[in-house]
Amino acid sequence: MAHTIREIAAALGAEAAGDLSLVVSRAAEPRAAGPDALALAMDPKYAGGLAEGQAQAALLWAGADWQGLGLKAAIFAPRGRLAMAGLTVLMDAGPEIAAGVHPMTVIHPEAVIGEGAAIGPFVTIGRGARIGAGARIASHVSIAEGARIGAQALLCQGVRIGARVTIGDRFIAQPGAVVGSDGFSFVTPEKSGVEEIRETLGERSEIRAQSWTRIHSLGAVTIGDDVELGANVCIDRGTIRDTVIGSGSKLDNLVHIGHNVQIGRDCLLCGQVGIAGSARIGDRVVLAGQCGVNDNIFVGDDVIAGGATKIFTNAPAGRVLLGYPAVKMESHVEIQKALRRLPRLAARVAEIEKAVTARLPEAE
CATH class of the missing domain: 1.20.5 (Single alpha-helices involved in coiled-coils or other helix-helix interfaces)
Incomplete structure (x- = not known):
C-alpha cells in the first residue's frame, strides 16, 4: 500500500519535514531500504545503515539531522515503537478476504451475519451464531452453535470458535486458535494418587490401579473487547461457569488457558504460557514465555513474571517474580x-x- 509522507505523518500524529509528497510503499530496515521504502531508524544507532541503503525517507528519532543523513523527507518519532505500531496498522492490509460471503461457505439459516462482513471459503457457521458488523473471517474457520462475535473481528485461517462462546468487538485470532474446547477435567471413583500426594506432600499409603472418569464442560468462554490471540492458542471452556478473558488482553502463540480461568484486563501472556484450571489472574499481569500458573491460585494486579517462572502460590499485586518455584526477583538474583x-x-x-x-x- 502506497502512502505519501504527509499521509503517514498525519496518521501517526507526528511531525515531518522535507518533500511530504514523496510516496513510499513499504517499510524496511535502513540497510535494506530501497527508494520506495520508508527506512525505520528511530534511534541514532541505526543512522549508519541509512548510508548503506537507498532510502529517500525515514522514520527518525526526534531532533535528527535528516538532511545531514542525505534524506529527502523524514518523520520524527519521539517514541519509536509506538510510532511503529501506528505505521504497521497503516501498511498492513491483513489477509485478503473478498467482500460478502463466499459461495463455498456453509451458514446455518438461523445464524445472523452483521452488515459488511466478509467471509471466505470453507467457513461453517452454526445455528444461532451471531457475527458482528464488519467482521472478516478467513477460510476454514468454524463457528459453532450459539457463538457471539462482536464487530470488526478478524478470524484468520483455521480458527475454531466453540459453542456458546461470547466474544467482544475488535477481536483478532491468528491461524489455528481454538476458543471453547472442553476442559481437561477428570475424576477417579476413589481418592486418586494425585489427591493423596497433594494432601501429604509426597507420601503415599499404597499404589493401586485407578481409572479416570470424564467431567464434561457445561460452561463456555467469555472474551472482552480488543482481545488478540496468537497462532494455536487454546482456551478451554468452563466446567460450570465461563472461562473469562478480560478486555485488552493479548495472548501469544501456543498459550493454553485451562477451564474456569479468569484473566483480567490488559494482560500480556507470552508464548507457551500455561494457566491451570480455576486460576485467577488480575489486571495488567505480564507473564513472559513458558511461565506456568498453578490451578486454583490468584495472581494479583500488575504482577510481572520473567521467562519460565512457575507460580505455585498466590502472588500479591505488583510483585516481580522469577524462578522455579517463583520468588521475588531480587531473591532469585x-x-x-x-x-x-x-x-x-x-x-x-x-x-x-x-x-x-x-x-x-x-x-x-
Whole structure:
C-alpha cells in the first residue's frame, strides 16, 4: 500500500519535514531500504545503515539531522515503537478476504451475519451464531452453535470458535486458535494418587490401579473487547461457569488457558504460557514465555513474571517474580549468585574437613 509522507505523518500524529509528497510503499530496515521504502531508524544507532541503503525517507528519532543523513523527507518519532505500531496498522492490509460471503461457505439459516462482513471459503457457521458488523473471517474457520462475535473481528485461517462462546468487538485470532474446547477435567471413583500426594506432600499409603472418569464442560468462554490471540492458542471452556478473558488482553502463540480461568484486563501472556484450571489472574499481569500458573491460585494486579517462572502460590499485586518455584526477583538474583558460588564453597569445606581431620588425635 502506497502512502505519501504527509499521509503517514498525519496518521501517526507526528511531525515531518522535507518533500511530504514523496510516496513510499513499504517499510524496511535502513540497510535494506530501497527508494520506495520508508527506512525505520528511530534511534541514532541505526543512522549508519541509512548510508548503506537507498532510502529517500525515514522514520527518525526526534531532533535528527535528516538532511545531514542525505534524506529527502523524514518523520520524527519521539517514541519509536509506538510510532511503529501506528505505521504497521497503516501498511498492513491483513489477509485478503473478498467482500460478502463466499459461495463455498456453509451458514446455518438461523445464524445472523452483521452488515459488511466478509467471509471466505470453507467457513461453517452454526445455528444461532451471531457475527458482528464488519467482521472478516478467513477460510476454514468454524463457528459453532450459539457463538457471539462482536464487530470488526478478524478470524484468520483455521480458527475454531466453540459453542456458546461470547466474544467482544475488535477481536483478532491468528491461524489455528481454538476458543471453547472442553476442559481437561477428570475424576477417579476413589481418592486418586494425585489427591493423596497433594494432601501429604509426597507420601503415599499404597499404589493401586485407578481409572479416570470424564467431567464434561457445561460452561463456555467469555472474551472482552480488543482481545488478540496468537497462532494455536487454546482456551478451554468452563466446567460450570465461563472461562473469562478480560478486555485488552493479548495472548501469544501456543498459550493454553485451562477451564474456569479468569484473566483480567490488559494482560500480556507470552508464548507457551500455561494457566491451570480455576486460576485467577488480575489486571495488567505480564507473564513472559513458558511461565506456568498453578490451578486454583490468584495472581494479583500488575504482577510481572520473567521467562519460565512457575507460580505455585498466590502472588500479591505488583510483585516481580522469577524462578522455579517463583520468588521475588531480587531473591532469585541472590539465589543464582549463591548457586554459582557453591562449587567454590564445597571445595573450601572439603579443605577445612581435611585440615580438621589431620589435626584430630588418632583413635587408640
